Amino acid sequence: MKIALVTPYQYPYPGGVTEHVSHLDHCFREWGHEVKIIAPCPEDATDIPDNVIRMGSHITPIGFGGSISRITLSPRIYRPVKKLLKAENFDIIHLHEPLMPALPLFVLRHSKTINVGTFHAYRETPHWGLETLRPVFDPFFDKLHAKICVSHAAWDQISRYYPDDYAIIPNGIDVQEFTNPGVLPIEKYVDGRPNILFMGRMEKRKGFRYLMRAFPYIVEAVPDARLIVAGAFEKEDKEPFVRYARMHGLSSVKFVGRVSEEELPRYYKTCDVFCAPSTGFESFGIVLLEAMAAGKPIVASNIRGYRSVMEDGQEGLLVEPENEHAIADAIIRLLQNPTLCQEMGQRGQRKAMRYDWPLVARQVLDVYEELIKLKAEGNLDVE
Numbered sequence: 001m002k003i004a005l006v007t008p009y010q011y012p013y014p015g016g017v018t019e020h021v022s023h024l025d026h027c028f029r030e031w032g033h034e035v036k037i038i039a040p041c042p043e044d045a046t047d048i049p050d051n052v053i054r055m056g057s058h059i060t061p062i063g064f065g066g067s068i069s070r071i072t073l074s075p076r077i078y079r080p081v082k083k084l085l086k087a088e089n090f091d092i093i094h095l096h097e098p099l100m101p102a103l104p105l106f107v108l109r110h111s112k113t114i115n116v117g118t119f120h121a122y123r124e125t126p127h128w129g130l131e132t133l134r135p136v137f138d139p140f141f142d143k144l145h146a147k148i149c150v151s152h153a154a155w156d157q158i159s160r161y162y163p164d165d166y167a168i169i170p171n172g173i174d175v176q177e178f179t180n181p182g183v184l185p186i187e188k189y190v191d192g193r194p195n196i197l198f199m200g201r202m203e204k205r206k207g208f209r210y211l212m213r214a215f216p217y218i219v220e221a222v223p224d225a226r227l228i229v230a231g232a233f234e235k236e237d238k239e240p241f242v243r244y245a246r247m248h249g250l251s252s253v254k255f256v257g258r259v260s261e262e263e264l265p266r267y268y269k270t271c272d273v274f275c276a277p278s279t280g281f282e283s284f285g286i287v288l289l290e291a292m293a294a295g296k297p298i299v300a301s302n303i304r305g306y307r308s309v310m311e312d313g314q315e316g317l318l319v320e321p322e323n324e325h326a327i328a329d330a331i332i333r334l335l336q337n338p339t340l341c342q343e344m345g346q347r348g349q350r351k352a353m354r355y356d357w358p359l360v361a362r363q364v365l366d367v368y369e370e371l372i373k374l375k376a377e378g379n380l381d382v383e
Helices: 016-030 075-088 103-110 128-132 134-141 152-161 175-179 208-221 235-247 264-270 286-293 324-335 338-355 357-376
Strands: 002-006 034-039 052-054 060-064 067-071 092-096 114-119 146-149 195-199 226-230 253-257 273-276 298-301 316-319
Touching: 002 016, 002 103, 016 034, 016 092, 016 357, 034 103, 075 103, 092 103, 092 357, 103 134, 114 152, 114 357, 128 134, 128 152, 146 152, 146 357, 175 264, 175 286, 175 338, 195 208, 195 264, 195 286, 208 226, 208 235, 208 324, 226 264, 235 253, 264 286, 273 286, 273 324, 286 298, 286 338, 298 324, 316 324, 324 338, 338 357
Parallel strands: 002 034, 002 092, 034 052, 092 114, 114 146, 195 226, 195 273, 226 253, 273 298, 298 316
Antiparallel strands: 060 067
16 A cells, blocks of 8 residues: 655644554554655754655744644645556555645645544634635645544534544554663663653644643752753743743753653653643643653643543543642652552553554554455545
């Protein structure tokens, strides 16, 4: 099978959709399929996989849902997209965020094969773009032969504007990376002190500021507690929090920054409690799954996307969003109860097994195969 995976986001800039596409690519190619990733890439980007087809080098950062999306808005890719699709003759084109400008829309405009769309995003408030521009998006949506949502939260958003049949196929993780007994904690943090881990970007929606505000209360109850802050953030992102830590004498906050794929599971292994204080706009919780696979208890905001992954009192504790006191109370409760931590970690690890990428990718491939069968039988309308 010849498959195109299309993402509107700068590749391979870190992000949930990028990770999703990368893992599907890996699984499909391991199973003998030919896969091309079509994505915007800056001209100076390095370490781009050989099977990535660059489409759009001018990247525009767009604020959306409390996050920054790095996409191309260049109309210059219109003709190259048409030429590419004609030359490649894909069996399946799988578009991630298919109604996001501009690359997915251009691909749908010129596609003459089977189109699959996966919807990843979720927001609590109305989506003004889908609401006001629906007549523009209608013909593009109609060209999708199958629609997938990564969670019921994502389904809530898109089905509000486009009621239809959607398959719910979640994000996944490489479970083996986190359960491998050969993965060792970061040595310098293995000193008997309890470690709290935050993993993510410092975007407003990630809610890190509430964890920082909670930390003084935590160290009052657990004086030797340490907060490890890791993720894809730059020096200027962390500066306000570095100043806050300095003002409040919080020397036990450690800003690590970006970590490699090899180091990622080691940081999860290092922590005693993982905290995800996001304020909303999360359709899923990949970081929750990673912590669960590593056998760690979680304190997370009680938001729609996170409730689709974990249950309060089972794999961790869900707390009121934007409430530093609730965050502090939950983390203190876990740090002071090692038995509860162990029980929650074990339950989380068992649950995470369901989200192993080969299992998830197999569900996506089943969708492809059913569509190809329908096309062969003449029961699928393809241009």
